[in-house]
Amino acid sequence: MIPVVLASESSAATxxxxxxxxxHFPELDAHIFDSADNEKPKEVRAAIVWKxxxxxxxxxxxxxxxFNMGAGVDAIxxxxxxxxTARIIRLEDGGLANPMIEYVVHYLSGITxxxxxxxxxxxxxxxxxxxxxxxxxxxxxxxxLGVIGARIAQALSALDYPVQGWSRxxxxxxxxxxxxxxxxxxxxxxxxxxxxxxxxxxxxxxxxLNRDSLQRLPQGAVLMNIGRGEHVVExxxxxxxxxxxxxxxxxxxxRQEPLPVDHAFWSxxxxxxxxxxxxxxxxxxxxxxxxDKLQDAxxxxxxxxxxxxxxGY
Numbered sequence: 001m002i003p004v005v006l007a008s009e010s011s012a013a014t015x016x017x018x019x020x021x022x023x024h025f026p027e028l029d030a031h032i033f034d035s036a037d038n039e040k041p042k043e044v045r046a047a048i049v050w051k052x053x054x055x056x057x058x059x060x061x062x063x064x065x066x067f068n069m070g071a072g073v074d075a076i077x078x079x080x081x082x083x084x085t086a087r088i089i090r091l092e093d094g095g096l097a098n099p100m101i102e103y104v105v106h107y108l109s110g111i112t113x114x115x116x117x118x119x120x121x122x123x124x125x126x127x128x129x130x131x132x133x134x135x136x137x138x139x140x141x142x143x144x145l146g147v148i149g150a151r152i153a154q155a156l157s158a159l160d161y162p163v164q165g166w167s168r169x170x171x172x173x174x175x176x177x178x179x180x181x182x183x184x185x186x187x188x189x190x191x192x193x194x195x196x197x198x199x200x201x202x203x204x205x206x207x208x209l210n211r212d213s214l215q216r217l218p219q220g221a222v223l224m225n226i227g228r229g230e231h232v233v234e235x236x237x238x239x240x241x242x243x244x245x246x247x248x249x250x251x252x253x254x255r256q257e258p259l260p261v262d263h264a265f266w267s268x269x270x271x272x273x274x275x276x277x278x279x280x281x282x283x284x285x286x287x288x289x290x291x292d293k294l295q296d297a298x299x300x301x302x303x304x305x306x307x308x309x310x311x312g313y
Contacts, residue, residue: 001029007052057081074201088307095282097151103278141192144199189216201228202312211236229254
């Protein structure tokens with residue numbers, strides 16, 4: 001058996017992980033980290049975490065395999081005390097991609113098919129069709145072409161949307177026009193009528209969706225943010241919605257979560273809000289991937305998803 005320590009900001013989450021491991025992955029000898037426990041810690045090299053307590057790394061200085069129970073690693077990279085030699089491994093999918101595709105298609109089809117009109121018509125008992133936008137006339141831009149962003153881009157391409165993507169480094173995806181780097185960012189934005197953000201949060205991407213970048217989108221463009229709230233300068237977004245340059249924003253993430261009750265987003269007529277639910281982790285799938293990677297890592301085999309700390313993802 002392989003000893004593993006579990007740590008999360010949520011005790012309910014760690015209890016759920018432990019139960020799944022005991023039921024389905026008995027080869028992992030898992031226990032939950034307790035900062036109040038004064039007993040000498042077990043000799044454990046591997047941890048499964050999500051926004052763990054900083055005391056974890058003080059109590060287990062020998063940790064050298066840290067598996068993040070999620071795709072975003074910005075929170076764990078802000079943690080102090082992580083041994084510099086420790087390998088941080090993120091989920092590359094963890095069952096997130098399919099729900100995120102569903103989320104995008106739901107709101108995107110609502111825009112192209114004008115579904116909101118039918119709720120208004122129903123209230124007026126009006127049996128009348130609404131104008132639709134043919135998908136081949138609406139270019140969708142996907143910011144971030146990692147595993148999940150690439151899946152979203154290709155799923156939309158299969159539905160006949162013209163799709164383009166932007167990433168930090170060059171990528172090639174069938175059916176997707178790919179842009180990369182700062183030099184191609186403006187051209188990418190200028191032709192993205194629907195902009196879907198799936199970027200990781202790094203020092204380079206923080207505040208990337210600001211007045212300057214959002215103004216480069218075509219008049220009447222729509223922003224869909226399923227990345228991180230810190231990607232968006234919120235006051236700039238509201239300004240561009242109020243001016244009509246942007247017609248709508250669909251936001252699954254915000255800078256502060258939960259969103260304060262007095263925040264302007266709640267009442268803005270052009271903003272649709274969801275509470276960070278676009279891509280819930282499938283814990284069974286995620287733990288299976290972590291188990292496989294942990295076994296490979298301990299045997300000296302190469303694994304994917306290792307975080308480059310200097311890059312932030």
